Amino acid sequence: MNELIEILSDLHPEVDFTTAKDLVTGGILDSFDIVSLISEINEEFDVTISAAELTPENFASAETIYALIKAKLDDED
Amino acid sequence: MLFTSYEFLGFLLVVFIMYYLLPGRAQWSFLLIASYAFYFMADPRYLIFIAITTVSTYLAAKAISDKKQSFDIWFKEHKKEMEKEERKAAKAKEHANEKKIFLCCLLFNLGILAVTKYTNFTISNINSIIGAFGNQGTLSFVDLIIPMGISFYTFQSMGYLIDVYNGKFEAQKNPFKFALFVSFFPQLVQGPISRYADLSQTLFEEHRFDWKTVSFGLERIMWGFFKKLVIADRILVAVQAIIASPDTYNGFYAFAGAMFYALELYADFTGGIDITIGVAETMGIKVTENFRRPYFSKNIKEYWNRWHITMGTWFTDYIFYPISASQFMMKLSKKSRARLGNNLGKRVPVYLSSFIVWFTTGIWHGASWNFIVWGLGNFVVIMISQELEPFYRWFHSKVKVDGTFGWKLFQIIRTVLIMSSLRMFDCYRDVPLTFKMFGSIFTKSSLSQLNADAFISMGLESYDYAVVFIGMLVLVAVSLVQRSGSVREKIAAKAAPVRFIAWYGLFMATLIFGAYGIGYSASQFIYNQF
């Protein structure tokens, strides 16, 4: 989780990602951020997130993003 | 059938009355018939194209959906018997099967779009290459019909196919319901590009006559006609005059032309969408909004989130994300990070994906180099502003202007100026001329060009400009009010005489000051051809 928050803070230092909700609908993360994010996640956690999973719901908060990563990791075990 | 023709209004009236006279169960079927009738009246040959897209997409989506379902059942039953590796293999095999169907349908439909829209563009490019080698252009152009709205309904259908393929929702089982989704007549000609998940919510429902819904729909239609007839079709005359004589109208006039075009395009396109959404609304159907006061955007990225929204999100969801999340991009990202360092390397995939998206967006708008350069121009501007972000952050930490009215105004004006400059590609004959005219703004503008006679010679009288100007003020005022919620709701809350004056005034203003009827060539909605 901490690694993820770090990645997010790199993108937007001005946002507190531990509390922020509605990251996509609230306009904090735009499509560029999301694409940068998934490549960072790929780098950091070695999971591939597919285009179909790039929904506002999955990227609503740090928690939902982490849940997505975790589900991916579990799936691979 | 133009939105601004008596035929369309007559057609609407008949459809509207029938729609509410019919029993609710029959309403959506009737809309399908009406939509096909609408398309048939434009050109009977178009029907073949839309029917092919409808049938192929319906079948492919249904096949994929059925396969998914039966696989899920089978998988649940046999899950426990299998090893992890076996399970993975089974899933991969299923996925590959679905992918075959998906790709066949996708390529087939995009192929139709490509052939009808881009064959002659390709031929002309081949000819100029041949010409460059000293031969005469040898290939002759093909006389192809471009079905009305093909770009819109193809994109809408493919969005649906991709969503089904990704398992977002099950395929529509009823082929006729799906046919209505593809052909729904108010949005057939110029969008918006609806998502199945949105439009299907209200499209197939039964709708009882509800006075508030209907009157709100009619108000929206009237507002659309006001924008289209009073503003867009009037200023159009000057725009065309300026574009037609680049030798006469350069320098400041080219700038004025770009500004007039910004106004015309906005009034025309948003007016057309207002009519579309309003027509759907009178029948209780909710069509997604396509604009959110785009000219109040603070930067180009925001502008593209607020202008032609359904197209922007389509390109983001179905092109930008799939490309940038693809295996290839992930690998490229790793490689470029290794080679170029983290900071620069991570940019490569985003930039490459953006480049592809903007190239596609450009060519989607029209089969010409003008649109391609226009699309890439947007790409360049967006990348520059992306790169300037650290600078802005630094700037704002030093100079406290962020959030002030003056700074916002500066941002808004900057955005409008940049977008209007890019749109000059949309106006002039070819790319070199566009650059020349853009350059002339800086080299040939002079105060002597600022004379009323020159503007009168563009085919509009001073009172025409006055009407356009007042119309523009109304647009701005409405947009400002709209920031705090629906203008129609606000008017509806007022006393009866106020409501009457507002709507009757709008109606009479359109009727009297609209640039329609004999003497005005019925200009097509600008987005028709796309």
Next chain:
Amino acid sequence: MKKLLAIILTIFIAVAGLAFATKLLEPKYMSGVLEGAMIEEYYDDPTDHNVVFIGDCELYENVSPVYLWENFGINSYIRGSAQQLIWQSYYLAEETIKKEHPDIIVFNVLSMKYNEPQKEAYNRMTIDGMKWSSSKIGSINASMTEEEHFIDYVFPLLRYHRRWSDLDSDDLTYLGHRDKITFNGYYMRVDVKPAENIPEGKPLADYQFGSNAYTYLDKLTKLCKDNDVQLILVKAPTLYPYWYSQWEEQIVDYAAANDLPYINFLDLQDEMGIDWNEDTYDGGLHLNLAGAEKMSQYFGKVLSEEFKVPDRRGEAELDSYWKLVSDRYNAEIERQNTNLKLYGTVHGPEENQ
């Protein structure tokens, strides 16, 4: 109850507003181009005419009903309009017969040369003034050019809304009424512009009148026969537009085949005493007052003697009606002559010609 009242009031205001806008914006034709006001004038006058002339400027500028009344006691009216096409003449004839059943209808054959709808503006000038009837609907449908729509005739605001930028004091003055601009359909000009260098007709590719024109001539003939109205075909004596001998032959043949009288006044110039240095105001296209009265003298004689049109002078009602027309007629002669002396043109300085 209160709600119902509010709805009725709303509808009333809305309709009244539209009606007012229509009245305000429709062209008044009270100065400059007067021809657009002619058709409408007919409905105000007493009917019961013995002779009704139907056709284009070759009638309404060349025949004077006032002269016919004063000298022969012929009670007549000209239902003329600029570039009146034959289907428009037919529907005017249909309406006239329904309304008053004249003894004689005189039709000028020049319009046989047009087989298709011509100009939207002329259509409007002929049709807008008609009262709504099946004849008007027929005339609209027969006349519309491709750019026109029926609904533009039903709601003239759709056609004339663009006049908002041309509004002037006339539009307010004539919001509810019109002045008379003709004398039982006659459009008067007293000035003189001699006919010189009248061009010969250019050779045409095809001299055959169109089938559509013939269809309406047939319909006109049948309409008159069925209603026991004597139809007289005429060709006005004016020199231009050129009247080809091939056209003449076709009309002569048609008249003979259908047992219709046909008078070509071009051949009777000497008998009438038309002097092209004196009797035209625009170099031979149209006759002026002097010319029109000469033609009326000749034609009146023919109508009285050959067609036995009764002399109705002495009928009190008609006498008093014609007295009014005649007074206006003389006043107009006076006005035009004065203007001519003062300004060199029949139009006063206030008229924007």
